Amino acid sequence: MSSYTFSSESVSEGHPDKVCDYIADSILDAHLAGDPSSRVACEVLCKSGQVVLAGEITSNTNVDYEKVARDAIREIGYTDKNEAFNADGVKVIQFISKQSGDIAMGVDTGGAGDQGIMFGYASDETPELMPLPVQLAHRLSQRIATARKAGERAWLRPDAKTQVSVRYEDNAPVRVETVLVSTQHAADASQDEIRDYIGSCLAPEVLGKWFGPHVEVLVNPTGQFIEGGPSADCGVTGRKIIVDSYGGMGRHGGGAFSGKDPSKVDRSGAYFGRYVARQVVKNGFAKRAEVQVAYAIGRAEPVSVRVDTFGTGDWKAAEDFVRKFDYRPAAMIEKLALRSPIYRSTTNYGHFGKPGLAWEA
Numbered sequence: 001m002s003s004y005t006f007s008s009e010s011v012s013e014g015h016p017d018k019v020c021d022y023i024a025d026s027i028l029d030a031h032l033a034g035d036p037s038s039r040v041a042c043e044v045l046c047k048s049g050q051v052v053l054a055g056e057i058t059s060n061t062n063v064d065y066e067k068v069a070r071d072a073i074r075e076i077g078y079t080d081k082n083e084a085f086n087a088d089g090v091k092v093i094q095f096i097s098k099q100s101g102d103i104a105m106g107v108d109t110g111g112a113g114d115q116g117i118m119f120g121y122a123s124d125e126t127p128e129l130m131p132l133p134v135q136l137a138h139r140l141s142q143r144i145a146t147a148r149k150a151g152e153r154a155w156l157r158p159d160a161k162t163q164v165s166v167r168y169e170d171n172a173p174v175r176v177e178t179v180l181v182s183t184q185h186a187a188d189a190s191q192d193e194i195r196d197y198i199g200s201c202l203a204p205e206v207l208g209k210w211f212g213p214h215v216e217v218l219v220n221p222t223g224q225f226i227e228g229g230p231s232a233d234c235g236v237t238g239r240k241i242i243v244d245s246y247g248g249m250g251r252h253g254g255g256a257f258s259g260k261d262p263s264k265v266d267r268s269g270a271y272f273g274r275y276v277a278r279q280v281v282k283n284g285f286a287k288r289a290e291v292q293v294a295y296a297i298g299r300a301e302p303v304s305v306r307v308d309t310f311g312t313g314d315w316k317a318a319e320d321f322v323r324k325f326d327y328r329p330a331a332m333i334e335k336l337a338l339r340s341p342i343y344r345s346t347t348n349y350g351h352f353g354k355p356g357l358a359w360e361a
Contacts, residue, residue: 008247014158016235106298120273121250134247286313
């Protein structure tokens with residue numbers, strides 16, 4: 001199709017699933033800060049006043065998981081003691097054991113921590129080499145969070161979701177058609193004020209040249225959004241994998257990122273795939289590129305490597321270029337310095353298209 005509308009969504013750090021992702025990555029960073037060789041696979045569930053930590057962790061560093069979880073929740077902004085889910089009031093339950101020795105046998109020799117397929121994607125339609133719909137959705141949800149933390153509107157609460165629909169002609173973005181925002185708010189907030197603030201202030205600021213009278217802005221379309229966050233909805237790690245990647249524009253191998261150390265190729269392979277796809281576009285081989293890499297557990301060399309340029313460039317030259325990279329887990333980890341405690345900075349507003357990340361360099 002050369003003419004179509006494509007929509008992507010984003011969520012704020014106060015969304016229940018993202019609360020879980022942030023706790024998991026906070027635990028990961030705490031271990032890597034003391035022991036860069038830590039093996040971490042941490043899952044989190046949040047519901048009402050309960051936080052459940054589960055997974056497999058092998059590390060030479062002792063971490064106070066309850067403190068890390070409470071600090072993460074407090075940082076997000078859930079501090080109201082009148083809410084079921086608040087940093088000081090939640091009950092933290094732990095189900096954590098060590099990593100299986102069967103897995104360690106393969107990882108210790110440089111092999112992949114699991115089988116699986118990972119994708120990296122890049123497009124020249126934005127300066128960040130990201131698809132426009134998800135990039136705008138991320139900027140909008142992040143701007144709402146910034147407004148809340150800065151106290152721009154006292155009625156703003158941590159939970160929020162955004163969605164942006166972009167019209168494409170000849171596979172290039174030509175206009176934004178619809179912006180959707182659902183933002184949690186205080187019970188006494190005026191819906192008219194909320195709609196005016198989002199539609200007349202934040203949306204035009206974030207969308208810039210993409211905003212105009214033709215853009216339909218929908219704000220809290222159910223009528224209100226008072227009950228939100230884990231007090232109202234259950235959150236689980238790994239449920240926002242499309243938000244975390246390319247908003248659906250590129251393929252996804254199915255593996256989540258947060259809570260996993262880089263020996264898990266679900267994370268390191270996806271990050272490196274993005275790095276390689278960016279190089280394909282930056283070096284002029286194609287306008288769009290998608291790199292797939294597949295692994296077998298315990299083996300260092302990938303089972304397969306593939307690139308798709310979607311007919312936008314020299315596919316054969318891109319394939320030759322892509323195959324020059326070293327996709328062994330140890331090589332990817334070293335190239336991108338993935339043993340550092342950097343993962344809390346990746347959790348929210350996409351793992352790609354943000355400055356300061358090695359795979360975006």
